[in-house]
Amino acid sequence: MTPKKRHAIALAGNPNTGKSTVFNALTGGKQEIGNWPGKTVERKKGVMRHKKAVFDVTDLPGTYSLSAFSLEELIARDFIVEGKPEVVIDIVDASNIERNLYLAVQLMELGANVVIALNMVDTARSRGFRIDVDKLSGLLGVPVVPTIANKEKGIKRLIDETLEAAGAKRKKPFRIDYGKDLEPKIAEIEEHINDHAKKLAEKYGARWLAVKLIERDKVVIEKIRKADPYIYDKRLEKFIRNAEKIYGENTDIEMAERRYGFIHGIVKKSVKKTAVSEITMSDRIDRIVTNRYLGIPIFLVIMYLFYQLVFIAGEPFVNIVEEALEWTALFFGERLVYSGASPLVVSFAVSGIIQGIGNVLVFLPNIALLFIAIALLEDSGYMARAAFVMEDLMSRIGLHGKSFVPMIVAFGCNVPAVMATRTLDNEKDRKITALISPLIPCSARIVVFVFIAGAFFAPETAARIVWSLVVLSLLLVILTGFVFKKFLLPGPRAPFVMELPPYKLPTLKGTLLHAWERTKLFIKTAGSFIFLAAIFIWLLASYPEDAVYGSTESYIGQLGQLILPVFAPLGFDWIGSVALLFGLAAKEVVISAFGILYGVGGEGALQETIAEAWTPLQAYIFMVFTLLYIPCIATVAVIKRETNSWKWAGFAVAYTFALAWLVSFLILQIANIMGY
Amino acid sequence: MEVAVKPLIELKEGQKAKVVELCSGWECRKRMAELGFDLGSEVRIVKKSASGPLIVELKGSGRLALGRGEAGKIIVEEK
Numbered sequence: 001m002t003p004k005k006r007h008a009i010a011l012a013g014n015p016n017t018g019k020s021t022v023f024n025a026l027t028g029g030k031q032e033i034g035n036w037p038g039k040t041v042e043r044k045k046g047v048m049r050h051k052k053a054v055f056d057v058t059d060l061p062g063t064y065s066l067s068a069f070s071l072e073e074l075i076a077r078d079f080i081v082e083g084k085p086e087v088v089i090d091i092v093d094a095s096n097i098e099r100n101l102y103l104a105v106q107l108m109e110l111g112a113n114v115v116i117a118l119n120m121v122d123t124a125r126s127r128g129f130r131i132d133v134d135k136l137s138g139l140l141g142v143p144v145v146p147t148i149a150n151k152e153k154g155i156k157r158l159i160d161e162t163l164e165a166a167g168a169k170r171k172k173p174f175r176i177d178y179g180k181d182l183e184p185k186i187a188e189i190e191e192h193i194n195d196h197a198k199k200l201a202e203k204y205g206a207r208w209l210a211v212k213l214i215e216r217d218k219v220v221i222e223k224i225r226k227a228d229p230y231i232y233d234k235r236l237e238k239f240i241r242n243a244e245k246i247y248g249e250n251t252d253i254e255m256a257e258r259r260y261g262f263i264h265g266i267v268k269k270s271v272k273k274t275a276v277s278e279i280t281m282s283d284r285i286d287r288i289v290t291n292r293y294l295g296i297p298i299f300l301v302i303m304y305l306f307y308q309l310v311f312i313a314g315e316p317f318v319n320i321v322e323e324a325l326e327w328t329a330l331f332f333g334e335r336l337v338y339s340g341a342s343p344l345v346v347s348f349a350v351s352g353i354i355q356g357i358g359n360v361l362v363f364l365p366n367i368a369l370l371f372i373a374i375a376l377l378e379d380s381g382y383m384a385r386a387a388f389v390m391e392d393l394m395s396r397i398g399l400h401g402k403s404f405v406p407m408i409v410a411f412g413c414n415v416p417a418v419m420a421t422r423t424l425d426n427e428k429d430r431k432i433t434a435l436i437s438p439l440i441p442c443s444a445r446i447v448v449f450v451f452i453a454g455a456f457f458a459p460e461t462a463a464r465i466v467w468s469l470v471v472l473s474l475l476l477v478i479l480t481g482f483v484f485k486k487f488l489l490p491g492p493r494a495p496f497v498m499e500l501p502p503y504k505l506p507t508l509k510g511t512l513l514h515a516w517e518r519t520k521l522f523i524k525t526a527g528s529f530i531f532l533a534a535i536f537i538w539l540l541a542s543y544p545e546d547a548v549y550g551s552t553e554s555y556i557g558q559l560g561q562l563i564l565p566v567f568a569p570l571g572f573d574w575i576g577s578v579a580l581l582f583g584l585a586a587k588e589v590v591i592s593a594f595g596i597l598y599g600v601g602g603e604g605a606l607q608e609t610i611a612e613a614w615t616p617l618q619a620y621i622f623m624v625f626t627l628l629y630i631p632c633i634a635t636v637a638v639i640k641r642e643t644n645s646w647k648w649a650g651f652a653v654a655y656t657f658a659l660a661w662l663v664s665f666l667i668l669q670i671a672n673i674m675g676y
Numbered sequence: 677m678e679v680a681v682k683p684l685i686e687l688k689e690g691q692k693a694k695v696v697e698l699c700s701g702w703e704c705r706k707r708m709a710e711l712g713f714d715l716g717s718e719v720r721i722v723k724k725s726a727s728g729p730l731i732v733e734l735k736g737s738g739r740l741a742l743g744r745g746e747a748g749k750i751i752v753e754e755k
Binding site for chain 1: 703704708712713715716727734736
């Protein structure tokens with residue numbers, strides 16, 4: 001082996017097999033996260049060094065198979081063909097070996113150089129599985145390495161085997177015997193592909209293409225048609241139909257059966273399950289956690305603890321960040337004034353840059369804790385149960401149980417909520433959930449409500465007012481979700497078929513890494529938008545040159561007055577309308593905007609000023625509008641990222657604005673009729 | 677010997693059966709196939725209550741949650 005040669009390897013595996021733990025163990029947690037080009041699926045890459053070899057490790061999306069059913073499966077498949085990894089490490093959950101080997105077999109059929117990491121062998125052993133690793137390896141014809149990734153056991157051997165496999169000569173592609181009925185048909189199609197689509201045949205293997213054609217794999221059909229439309233339409237199509245004569249529309253199922261049959265034979269010979277109580281610990285926990293009466297209360301208690309962790313544990317950090325920011329603003333402001341900087345420069349540094357960084361940093365402790373809490377829920381296995389428990393309710397509005405989790409996260413921050421919609425398998429459900437989650441008031445909006453309600457009402461009434469806003473938001477979430485599912489993105493309800501991974505204790509390292517990855521992503525995607533929005537708002541508020549910051553003469557003031565006719569029917573004055581513009585950068589900025597616009601410092605004084613300027617009804621309508629109108633710029637950016645389209649991000653902006661206006665207007669009219 | 681063929685949803689908790697017919701929707705079948713739920717698989721009802729999804733054991737290991745609608749469309753042969 002030549003030194004310093006870089007090897008490309010890929011990690012494949014079903015969800016819930018500890019794939020990211022293996023990835024972390026291999027790459028030491030140093031990883032680069034991005035998206036697959038042009039896709040909204042996360043891509044993780046890392047580097048692994050061993051002796052003199054350097055490996056570029058790509059973590060493929062977790063999938064159960066390599067069909068063309070989902071984006072994740074296509075990405076995994078394409079990477080193996082196009083990225084030509086020298087070795088594909090397939091992580092197999094040892095206690096779910098039969099199911100997990102389905103992906104392994106498909107990888108092998110595709111011609112990948114597979115090394116199997118038989119993960120969580122300790123759990124499998126305790127559950128009564130006795131696996132003859134050598135026999136398994138011999139029968140499959142690929143190396144099999146037992147690992148316990150969360151204890152970093154077996155990783156060294158896995159690296160050694162990978163290195164060896166990378167150097168070894170490629171074997172002949174593995175074949176599944178599809179039986180005496182189908183094999184001649186496959187051969188027939190194979191021959192045609194070899195004759196007429198040579199390039200594709202060299203890349204994918206003619207047999208693999210033939211098998212996929214019979215399975216009516218849409219992507220493969222498209223590829224071949226592109227290469228030679230004549231051959232496909234005139235010849236291949238006929239052969240495919242011919243092959244389908246035997247099993248009809250069940251042909252693909254029959255072929256899957258053959259693969260499972262092959263796997264079943266191997267498992268029978270290499271795995272023994274000694275009698276072990278059939279009710280596992282996880283089942284016992286599930287008896288309680290998914291109980292039809294206890295399930296939802298338990299869910300609510302866990303969510304309560306979740307937010308306790310996020311906000312109570314986060315508070316000291318938030319205070320530190322706030323103080324540090326205040327101090328920094330003061331320090332730099334004074335320095336700049338002393339050094340004779342123009343007021344504009346001082347204002348830019350303090351109200352522009354420091355405020356911008358502040359908008360990002362103030363919420364960072366809570367966001368990071370939110371991500372830690374989510375990681376804990378996911379890694380422990382509870383997340384799947386939360387979806388289970390909520391399925392009954394969610395199915396009534398036509399959505400999936402999994403849609404509920406992002407909505408709960410949205411109470412903390414809408415950005416991670418939209419990011420969490422990735423767990424949904426159905427693309428339409430994913431979009432709908434991303435679109436309706438911003439209607440849920442995030443912690444920044446709650447801060448605004450507490451402030452305004454506190455200005456007008458006694459504490460108990462104020463609390464009830466804020467609570468009424470939360471209820472209103474939930475009602476609207478249900479309503480819009482229902483309407484979107486019915487009219488905007490109609491489609492059959494996504495089937496509720498989901499794996500319930502066994503409960504396990506999350507590891508500290510795994511949880512922190514998991515949370516850190518996402519926090520980084522948050523800073524990268526949302527942070528830059530929040531920061532730039534603050535700078536932009538500062539520009540609008542500071543210019544033209546002689547305007548007082550944020551006054552009616554400033555651009556933002558002018559803009560506020562320009563759009564005032566839109567808000568006038570709701571009873572807002574220009575200050576309210578300008579404050580809402582400020583709020584687009586980050587919702588909590590609405591309060592500081594009031595401070596600027598009224599020229600009042602200090603929370604108490606500002607509350608008094610507002611209480612004098614507005615009627616309680618005006619204040620309530622303003623809160624309703626703040627609750628529902630356009631999510632902050634970071635949320636819009638993340639909706640764009642997750643839906644991969646400006647169209648949907650634009651739709652989110654438009655519909656939330658329209659909804660906010662309509663609901664505010666309606667409440668105002670009702671209040672007027674009732675004589676308030 | 678008489679074998680009872682019925683939808684999965686009609687099984688009682690703890691009962692074992694063999695899958696003889698899968699749900700018909702494309703997406704449902706796809707999810708089933710992905711999770712290893714194919715013809716001939718052996719299933720056991722781990723948990724079933726009067727409402728909400730079922731928990732089933734597939735091929736002697738692993739737990740799957742299955743919506744009631746889906747469970748009504750899967751036909752099994754009782755053991």
